[in-house]
Amino acid sequence: xxxxxxMEGPVTLSEEAFLTINCTYTATGYPSLFWYVQYPGExxxxxxxxxxxxxxxxxxxxxxxxxxxxxxxxxxxxxxxVSDSAVYFCALSDYTGGFKTIFGAGTRLFxxx
Amino acid sequence: EAGVTQSPTHLIKTRGQQATLRCSPIxxxxxxxxxxxxxxxxxxxxxxxxxxxxxxxxxxxxxxxxRQFPNYSSELNVNALELEDSALYxxxxxxxxxxxxxxxxxxxxxxSVL
Numbered sequence: 001x002x003x004x005x006x007m008e009g010p011v012t013l014s015e016e017a018f019l020t021i022n023c024t025y026t027a028t029g030y031p032s033l034f035w036y037v038q039y040p041g042e043x044x045x046x047x048x049x050x051x052x053x054x055x056x057x058x059x060x061x062x063x064x065x066x067x068x069x070x071x072x073x074x075x076x077x078x079x080x081x082v083s084d085s086a087v088y089f090c091a092l093s094d095y096t097g098g099f100k101t102i103f104g105a106g107t108r109l110f111x112x113x
Numbered sequence: 114e115a116g117v118t119q120s121p122t123h124l125i126k127t128r129g130q131q132a133t134l135r136c137s138p139i140x141x142x143x144x145x146x147x148x149x150x151x152x153x154x155x156x157x158x159x160x161x162x163x164x165x166x167x168x169x170x171x172x173x174x175x176x177x178x179x180r181q182f183p184n185y186s187s188e189l190n191v192n193a194l195e196l197e198d199s200a201l202y203x204x205x206x207x208x209x210x211x212x213x214x215x216x217x218x219x220x221x222x223x224x225s226v227l
Binding site for chain 2: 031034036046102104
């Protein structure tokens with residue numbers, strides 16, 4: 001079946017550092033890919049998405065490119081802020097085995113001032 | 114516009130009891146999804162309801178069940194509670210069932226089984 005694998009956290013960075021959170025997936029169909037973010041005390045919310053190969057999703061300075069050849073969707077940001085401290089979830093959605101969205105285990109990010 | 118609302122916020126039960134969790138989707142959303150977020154395990158897909166029907170379920174035993182009402186709100190029932198059912202249960206809704214649809218999440222119900 002489909003699966004999503006994320007790098008384990010926590011990831012601790014200083015403010016203005018470069019961020020990469022790795023995400024790879026296994027899918028038999030043509031999934032859409034997402035990054036969701038969960039800020040402390042809040043529910044999950046969509047950060048960005050990409051629906052086909054080579055698409056780049058972007059939002060709030062974060063970017064991720066749908067790489068079909070490497071089955072990856074790595075999240076990047078050039079300069080993180082303390083307010084980016086949160087848990088980040090990579091997810092995929094398609095119809096294999098019935099329509100559903102599945103999530104990775106999440107990566108917690110701490111940004112120090 | 115109201116977001117996805119879940120109740121109760123916290124629920125404490127003992128082993129063997131039944132738990133009922135409720136979810137109201139965003140107005141106009143017909144699909145409701147349930148996920149279990151256990152500590153360190155990420156989100157595990159439980160159930161998907163659309164237009165009043167169960168459309169898909171994850172790898173959970175039959176004691177996890179639910180339903181969707183005509184107003185698209187939903188209930189998740191967990192029978193014969195076990196200690197490992199302790200988790201945050203998240204409900205999400207979407208406008209439709211296309212793979213590129215984003216999910217809107219509620220804040221969850223924290224279920225503790227003692």
